[in-house]
Amino acid sequence: TGVLYYIPVLIKRFENKGDKMNILKINILSILTLAILVSCSGEKEPDLASSAQDTKYVEYIFCDLGPDYTNEGFMAMIQEWNSLQDSLETPVEISAGLAPRTENDLYDFLWAIAWDSEEVRDKAWSEWVAGPGEGWTEQVAPIVSCGASTNGVEGVYAFNAYLPWINEVADPTPERGVASYNFCTYTDDFSEGDLVTQAQQTGQFIDSLNSDYGANSSYWLALLVPTFDTPIEGSSTGEYDYALRGYWDSEEVRQEAIAFVQTLPAPSGPQPECSGDENFVFDVYEFRNTDT
Numbered sequence: 001t002g003v004l005y006y007i008p009v010l011i012k013r014f015e016n017k018g019d020k021m022n023i024l025k026i027n028i029l030s031i032l033t034l035a036i037l038v039s040c041s042g043e044k045e046p047d048l049a050s051s052a053q054d055t056k057y058v059e060y061i062f063c064d065l066g067p068d069y070t071n072e073g074f075m076a077m078i079q080e081w082n083s084l085q086d087s088l089e090t091p092v093e094i095s096a097g098l099a100p101r102t103e104n105d106l107y108d109f110l111w112a113i114a115w116d117s118e119e120v121r122d123k124a125w126s127e128w129v130a131g132p133g134e135g136w137t138e139q140v141a142p143i144v145s146c147g148a149s150t151n152g153v154e155g156v157y158a159f160n161a162y163l164p165w166i167n168e169v170a171d172p173t174p175e176r177g178v179a180s181y182n183f184c185t186y187t188d189d190f191s192e193g194d195l196v197t198q199a200q201q202t203g204q205f206i207d208s209l210n211s212d213y214g215a216n217s218s219y220w221l222a223l224l225v226p227t228f229d230t231p232i233e234g235s236s237t238g239e240y241d242y243a244l245r246g247y248w249d250s251e252e253v254r255q256e257a258i259a260f261v262q263t264l265p266a267p268s269g270p271q272p273e274c275s276g277d278e279n280f281v282f283d284v285y286e287f288r289n290t291d292t
Contacts, residue, residue, distance in 0.1 A: 046197065056114045058158065061112070066144055094291050095113045129152055137150050161222050182275065190271055237276070240275075
């Protein structure tokens with residue numbers, strides 16, 4: 001299943017689905033074969049940190065909606081939060097809300113923040129806690145409650161995020177999108193080096209689709225390594241070594257990709273053990289983006 005989690009990103013839409021689709025399938029099989037050959041070679045294995053095209057320190061904060069929640073009130077709260085961030089020496093640069101499509105007992109939504117590093121994160125949270133954090137938390141409690149908002153610790157789960165490839169034709173943080181997560185474990189036959197190889201080859205293939213076929217794929221791939229012990233208590237994920245996050249600009253595009261993947265043969269060779277599927281799909285809403 002491992003490579004199949006990457007392949008859904010390969011197609012956005014083709015006007016002519018005849019010859020192009022056949023060529024596409026041949027190229028996908030070539031990529032799978034190449035990934036397997038590279039992983040079996042005697043060269044030193046690449047690792048996530050040294051091979052990443054970009055890195056972030058990403059936090060997911062568990063949040064619950066309050067009794068006075070309304071969409072209008074929530075959006076006004078986000079505007080005020082942005083104003084408070086603008087007043088800080090170390091403000092949040094990138095943040096989004098993730099609304100789960102499957103109900104759970106852990107949270108109503110996730111408040112995600114992407115930092116340049118853990119050090120920047122610690123400095124920013126210290127400023128927030130010492131400054132407007134407590135007052136803002138009390139003010140918005142009827143609308144939303146996030147345990148971390150007063151201490152930067154409670155209900156916060158952080159990951160080292162690695163981008164193995166940069167999509168040059170798509171915005172990495174559109175105002176709205178769809179994210180899916182698969183939670184994977186290495187095996188005796190599938191290592192971190194194999195993961196890097198698969199991800200890089202997939203990115204190269206998407207670049208080829210965008211340049212040669214005009215696919216304009218909106219997909220972004222991130223590999224998230226937890227900084228905490230898994231699983232989170234009460235979660236259905238089980239233990240895992242990394243999470244594979246796929247990101248599209250719409251549900252339509254995601255469904256088209258899934259439909260295409262279902263026409264492909266299963267990959268051969270060693271694969272990781274993964275779970276997730278439709279139980280971990282989120283609608284994503286941008287809260288803040290000042291990253292230039």
